Amino acid sequence: MAPFLLEDPMADVSVRNLDDAVVQRWKQRARSNGRSLEQELRLLITTAAPVDRQEALTRMASIRAATAQVPQDDSTALIRADRDAG
Numbered sequence: 001m002a003p004f005l006l007e008d009p010m011a012d013v014s015v016r017n018l019d020d021a022v023v024q025r026w027k028q029r030a031r032s033n034g035r036s037l038e039q040e041l042r043l044l045i046t047t048a049a050p051v052d053r054q055e056a057l058t059r060m061a062s063i064r065a066a067t068a069q070v071p072q073d074d075s076t077a078l079i080r081a082d083r084d085a086g
Helices: 020-032 037-048 053-066 076-085
Strands: none
Touching: 020 037
């Protein structure tokens, strides 16, 4: 039997020598966002990492294909109503 292999394995990263105050601030931020410290840091690292142009185009094409059949409303009336509401 062949060993189980992931198509796209996930990496583990350890960060050493962080100041305790920094960790506490991130824990507080995670709590206020309803996430664990690990989730909060994963989101931070993921959103901070640059995406290459081809990957971005591929993602956009995927989103476009997934939403192609979703009817889109004209937002003009909504914008006017919001503006008029003041």
